[in-house]
Amino acid sequence: MIIVLLSIVTLLVVMVFNFKLRLRRRRKVKIPTIIASSPEVAFEIMKTHDLAFCSKPTNVVLMKFFYNGLDISFSKYGEHSNMKRVASFRSVREGEVHVFIQSIRCSCMFSDDGQCNRTKLHDLVIETVELMGGFSIGDFFPSLGWLSVITGFKGKLEMNFKRMDEFFEREIEEHYLSLMTVQGHDDQEDDFLDVLLKLQKDSTNLGFSLTRDHIKAILMDISLARTDTSVATIEYAMKELMRYSLIMKKRQDVVRGVIRNKGKVEECDLQQLQYLKLVINETLRLHCIVPLLLPRERTKECNVLGYDISKNTMVLVNAWAIARDPKFWENPKVLMLERFQGSAINYKDQHFEFILFCADRRICPGMQLGVIAVEIALANILYHFNWELLIEMCYKEIDMANTFGLVLIKICHYSFKQDRQIF
Numbered sequence: 001m002i003i004v005l006l007s008i009v010t011l012l013v014v015m016v017f018n019f020k021l022r023l024r025r026r027r028k029v030k031i032p033t034i035i036a037s038s039p040e041v042a043f044e045i046m047k048t049h050d051l052a053f054c055s056k057p058t059n060v061v062l063m064k065f066f067y068n069g070l071d072i073s074f075s076k077y078g079e080h081s082n083m084k085r086v087a088s089f090r091s092v093r094e095g096e097v098h099v100f101i102q103s104i105r106c107s108c109m110f111s112d113d114g115q116c117n118r119t120k121l122h123d124l125v126i127e128t129v130e131l132m133g134g135f136s137i138g139d140f141f142p143s144l145g146w147l148s149v150i151t152g153f154k155g156k157l158e159m160n161f162k163r164m165d166e167f168f169e170r171e172i173e174e175h176y177l178s179l180m181t182v183q184g185h186d187d188q189e190d191d192f193l194d195v196l197l198k199l200q201k202d203s204t205n206l207g208f209s210l211t212r213d214h215i216k217a218i219l220m221d222i223s224l225a226r227t228d229t230s231v232a233t234i235e236y237a238m239k240e241l242m243r244y245s246l247i248m249k250k251r252q253d254v255v256r257g258v259i260r261n262k263g264k265v266e267e268c269d270l271q272q273l274q275y276l277k278l279v280i281n282e283t284l285r286l287h288c289i290v291p292l293l294l295p296r297e298r299t300k301e302c303n304v305l306g307y308d309i310s311k312n313t314m315v316l317v318n319a320w321a322i323a324r325d326p327k328f329w330e331n332p333k334v335l336m337l338e339r340f341q342g343s344a345i346n347y348k349d350q351h352f353e354f355i356l357f358c359a360d361r362r363i364c365p366g367m368q369l370g371v372i373a374v375e376i377a378l379a380n381i382l383y384h385f386n387w388e389l390l391i392e393m394c395y396k397e398i399d400m401a402n403t404f405g406l407v408l409i410k411i412c413h414y415s416f417k418q419d420r421q422i423f
Ligand code: HEM
Pocket: 072, 073, 074, 081, 096, 221, 222, 225, 226, 227, 229, 230, 233, 289, 290, 293, 294, 295, 356, 357, 358, 361, 362, 363, 364, 365, 366, 367, 369, 370, 371, 374
């Protein structure tokens, strides 16, 4: 009798425990998600409630790639990611401007046969961006996360992360060795990683200890946030200029008129090439490079324009749709450089119809650097080469397809020839 009673009690305890567990799990069955597609809602999220919405949600993919949130882009807002921390990397960014501009000057973006010439690392970075922006059912329905094993997504993720991690490890080791062995290392020649390693060695001023995982997470950030966005912007700008060859010719004449026989366009020349800014503005508006910006997470319940937003809701801001909204832009799908001429609208201030770099406290810290890099690259491309489509192609054949990911990257299907090198 006692045994039967004990069995019944045990059974009841197990049932109650199971029920509680299920209830707890049920709360995580789905993640409510809202998409803001108008400047008014974007304003509410990024201005009125900016502090409440400035944390980034974590998911399996991001936690994996950013070493459990040790990076800048996807870290929670607070100790790790406030402006103080971003500012503490000023020396890193300053060092990087020098190296980045140098590498653009020296690099050849396109091979002689006119085909895009991407390195293996670039392909790896593109794959990573696709994986990050790709649809993983577990991000929206955590209880179905196991499906990613069956679809092969998890395997691909692990493989890609391993390759990126190995690459970073190799680079860190090489840089570390070179810093240790080279006598009288010139600070001027430091690249981004050198500066990070030096910061790590003397991290007392940072207020936190900079671990190897921090460094790899920041390298991941920079590889994705910097390289891809800038390269994508240059590719789209070139594509638009190819489509509107008359505009290309005019821009080329202006650049060559200003630079003459100097041999290269330098940062100090950009002041005289203001029209190039219009090309970049229109390119960024038409091809919003990070179309949904970075996802945000509501950390407390709140009310936005009369709607209750529950805690942990994911918020996506559709900057792409906003930048093509006919309510704010005349002929939004057409490249019209003059729309920015004399216009007060810009991406730096809080113009919520044009929020390509975001507009709250998580605004892209590399915005200026990115735009300058794009300007310099474009100006040099126009200065040095004549570009035209292959004779058998017409502009309609220029492929507009993008990869599906966090960053919109043009799939490089079109080919064109560099007519001749000018200087
Ligand atoms: C044309 C070039 C670029 C574009 C279009 C671009 C765009 C963006 C966008 C849309 C965000 C997301 C902001 C958000 O929603 O929270 C972002 C974040 C970020 N970008 Fe850029 N970016 C560019 C260049 C760069 C460069 C050159 C760097 C670094 C050197 C950089 C570093 C970052 C970082 C670290 C973040 C995360 C900021 C945070 O969450 O606190 N970006 N960028």
